[in-house]
Amino acid sequence: MPNDLFNSFMTGPDENGRFGDFGGRFVSETLMPLILSLEEEYDRAKDDPSFWAQMDDLWEHYVGRPSPLYFAEGLTKHLGGAKIYLKRDELNHTGAHKINNVLGQILLARRMGKTRIIAETGAGQHGVATATVCAKFGLKCVVYMGAHDVERQAPNVFRMRLLGAEVIPVTSGRGTLKDAMNDALRDWVTNVRDTFYCIGTVAGPHPYPAMVRDFQAIIGKEAKAQIMKAEGRLPDTIIAAIGGGSNAMGLFFPFLDDKDVQIIGVEAGGKGVNQKMEHCASLTGGRPGVLHGNRTYLLQDDDGQILEGFSISAGLDYPGIGPEHAWLHEIGRAQYVSITDVEALEAFQLSCQTEGIIPALEPSHALAHVMKIAPELPADHIIIMNMCGRGDKDIFTVARHLGFDMSGPEGRSVE
Amino acid sequence: MTRIDDTFARLRAEGKKAFVAYVMAGDPDEATALEIIKGLPGAGVDIIEMGLPFTDPMADGPTIQLAGQRALDGGMTLEKTLATARAFRETDQTTPIVLMGYYNPIYSRGVDRFLEDAKAAGIDGLIVVDLPPEEDSELCIPAQAAGMNFIRLATPTTDDARLPKVLQNTSGFVYYVSITGITGAAEAQATDVAPEVARIKSATDLPVIVGFGIKTPEAAQSIAGVADGAVVGSAIVKLVEEGKPVPEILAYVASLADGAHRA
Ligand SMILES: Cc1ncc(COP(=O)(O)O)c(C=O)c1O
Numbered sequence: 001m002p003n004d005l006f007n008s009f010m011t012g013p014d015e016n017g018r019f020g021d022f023g024g025r026f027v028s029e030t031l032m033p034l035i036l037s038l039e040e041e042y043d044r045a046k047d048d049p050s051f052w053a054q055m056d057d058l059w060e061h062y063v064g065r066p067s068p069l070y071f072a073e074g075l076t077k078h079l080g081g082a083k084i085y086l087k088r089d090e091l092n093h094t095g096a097h098k099i100n101n102v103l104g105q106i107l108l109a110r111r112m113g114k115t116r117i118i119a120e121t122g123a124g125q126h127g128v129a130t131a132t133v134c135a136k137f138g139l140k141c142v143v144y145m146g147a148h149d150v151e152r153q154a155p156n157v158f159r160m161r162l163l164g165a166e167v168i169p170v171t172s173g174r175g176t177l178k179d180a181m182n183d184a185l186r187d188w189v190t191n192v193r194d195t196f197y198c199i200g201t202v203a204g205p206h207p208y209p210a211m212v213r214d215f216q217a218i219i220g221k222e223a224k225a226q227i228m229k230a231e232g233r234l235p236d237t238i239i240a241a242i243g244g245g246s247n248a249m250g251l252f253f254p255f256l257d258d259k260d261v262q263i264i265g266v267e268a269g270g271k272g273v274n275q276k277m278e279h280c281a282s283l284t285g286g287r288p289g290v291l292h293g294n295r296t297y298l299l300q301d302d303d304g305q306i307l308e309g310f311s312i313s314a315g316l317d318y319p320g321i322g323p324e325h326a327w328l329h330e331i332g333r334a335q336y337v338s339i340t341d342v343e344a345l346e347a348f349q350l351s352c353q354t355e356g357i358i359p360a361l362e363p364s365h366a367l368a369h370v371m372k373i374a375p376e377l378p379a380d381h382i383i384i385m386n387m388c389g390r391g392d393k394d395i396f397t398v399a400r401h402l403g404f405d406m407s408g409p410e411g412r413s414v415e
Numbered sequence: 416m417t418r419i420d421d422t423f424a425r426l427r428a429e430g431k432k433a434f435v436a437y438v439m440a441g442d443p444d445e446a447t448a449l450e451i452i453k454g455l456p457g458a459g460v461d462i463i464e465m466g467l468p469f470t471d472p473m474a475d476g477p478t479i480q481l482a483g484q485r486a487l488d489g490g491m492t493l494e495k496t497l498a499t500a501r502a503f504r505e506t507d508q509t510t511p512i513v514l515m516g517y518y519n520p521i522y523s524r525g526v527d528r529f530l531e532d533a534k535a536a537g538i539d540g541l542i543v544v545d546l547p548p549e550e551d552s553e554l555c556i557p558a559q560a561a562g563m564n565f566i567r568l569a570t571p572t573t574d575d576a577r578l579p580k581v582l583q584n585t586s587g588f589v590y591y592v593s594i595t596g597i598t599g600a601a602e603a604q605a606t607d608v609a610p611e612v613a614r615i616k617s618a619t620d621l622p623v624i625v626g627f628g629i630k631t632p633e634a635a636q637s638i639a640g641v642a643d644g645a646v647v648g649s650a651i652v653k654l655v656e657e658g659k660p661v662p663e664i665l666a667y668v669a670s671l672a673d674g675a676h677r678a
Contacts, residue, residue, distance in 0.1 A: 026545040030570040185473045190596035290519045303492045304523025306470045
């Protein structure tokens with residue numbers, strides 16, 4: 001199709017940071033000048049080959065990219081339908097996709113002369129990635145983490161402290177990712193002159209959603225080249241789990257204009273989307289609103305008060321979703337579904353048993369949806385699922401849910 | 416001319432600085448908050464800043480966060496916040512009310528419906544923390560068209576290049592945020608504030624009121640002395656948090672007002 005007739009999905013956001021009606025810059029005046037200068041710096045870096053050369057070098061030698069695209073033969077056989085490939089971002093240094101983006105933001109922070117880095121974290125993976133890169137570059141690092149998450153992701157808290165970061169437990173609200181982001185924003189407003197806020201997902205004020213997407217898009221770029229090499233054609237379906245939506249946007253973005261590729265985002269359904277708000281499915285169970293600098297779909301009550309989500313997965317426990325996903329949902333380019341805690345736990349175990357891969361609870365949600373659709377699809381239907389994180393951090397949570405006593409001498413199951 | 420414009424005209428004529436008091440609607444409960452608000456003009460408050468409770472007040476420190484939480488826990492809503500304004504207006508036709516909060520509850524109600532209801536409830540101006548000039552088309556422009564003041568925050572990071580943009584669609588007064596930070600945090604210093612206020616005043620004829628980090632009558636006096644007035648919020652809300660009786664809260668407000676009016 002000639003370019004000028006082709007209505008691309010890859011041109012957003014506009015100059016106001018909007019994807020359709022979503023996105024924008026809903027922040028206090030104190031932060032506005034900094035956000036504008038970040039946008040300027042990012043625009044400069046984006047067109048600077050030396051910036052990307054540095055990224056490529058770090059991605060290759062520090063992170064271990066490209067991550068493999070792996071034909072999951074065991075899963076494929078077990079499910080008995082579509083051919084399933086896993087994009088192995090769980091093999092990255094620090095164990096998740098988060099570091100792809102952190103490297104980009106920390107290089108920008110260095111370009112801007114910022115000496116103190118703050119971050120919010122849910123599962124702790126973004127916090128660990130930020131603490132890691134800060135350790136490497138000798139930057140001061142402060143991580144805000146909901147008190148509830150500090151408890152359920154204890155190994156990551158220790159990891160961050162080992163890496164020299166200060167971890168601040170956040171007790172406001174229900175003590176999860178949303179509250180951590182509030183306190184990170186409060187820190188930023190207070191220390192705006194020397195501090196860079198390294199946001200861990202495709203949310204926040206413009207330019208964050210676009211910038212984080214661009215850094216994560218390495219996932220989709222690699223996957224596209226890898227599937228062409230393996231199969232000589234594009235996949236039929238690509239699937240990723242969504243907290244804020246960064247691993248999903250990273251996989252999806254390079255495929256947006258490949259109109260035959262079906263795109264599916266999987267939200268955290270918690271105890272079930274029908275049970276009032278015991279889930280984190282912003283698109284399936286929320287409506288548009290403004291929070292944390294952008295307009296997007298949010299879990300909220302009739303009065304516009306934000307609701308706390310609920311999910312077994314700390315990394316998906318967020319009442320919003322990146323604005324580009326809200327837009328892709330509204331225009332119908334991507335489809336969004338939800339998966340419950342119980343279904344995710346089942347997928348978690350299936351991955352261990354059939355592939356020898358212990359997945360994080362977040363991509364377990366994506367896998368649970370693969371389990372639903374793959375058996376119904378023909379053998380020549382190719383699915384790529386983003387295995388965006390490994391499950392080491394989650395074994396305590398999973399053990400508890402499966403009734404396994406890790407403190408006992410033989411780790412016997414408990415009744 | 417709004418009640419805000421009238422108030423500054425009166426203060427100018429009297430040669431006085433403005434004292435602005437912030438209280439959270441519905442804190443500690445709807446009835447007590449109304450009682451406090453009704454008592455503010457008598458305590459010397461020139462302009463009432465009424466907080467609209469929100470679950471995620473990103474620019475507020477713990478004191479105002481907890482106030483919003485108390486109000487929400489008690490069932491406070493935007494509708495009830497407007498009802499508080501209406502009830503106040505039954506007893507006071509002249510003291511301006513500025514509604515201060517975050518955009519989502521307003522957006523959720525629908526901007527047009529909100530503006531109509533807020534105006535009918537006797538609200539004179541809006542301060543919406545998460546709406547910078549870049550988002551003026553959302554609420555600022557419609558509010559001005561509806562005859563309501565939209566009061567913008569200027570901050571220490573608002574440099575000369577940006578100042579005109581911040582002032583462009585502002586009306587009523589300019590609210591200078593004296594610190595980079597959240598409400599109730601660091602203490603504002605008159606020596607830091609004075610040149611900043613002068614800088615803003617050289618670019619606008621609007622009154623410049625200073626807030627954030629003013630906690631005592633002495634501070635209210637010194638800050639009001641270098642501006643057109645001072646705002647106190649967290650220090651008042653703290654007394655509500657401590658469960659102080661309304662007369663005691665109003666007596667403290669009166670001491671703050673006296674401080675600002677001495678300037
Ligand atoms: C492994 C993993 N996957 C997914 C997420 C969710 O974030 P996003 O939707 O931005 O990829 C997290 C967040 O902590 C994570 O650790």
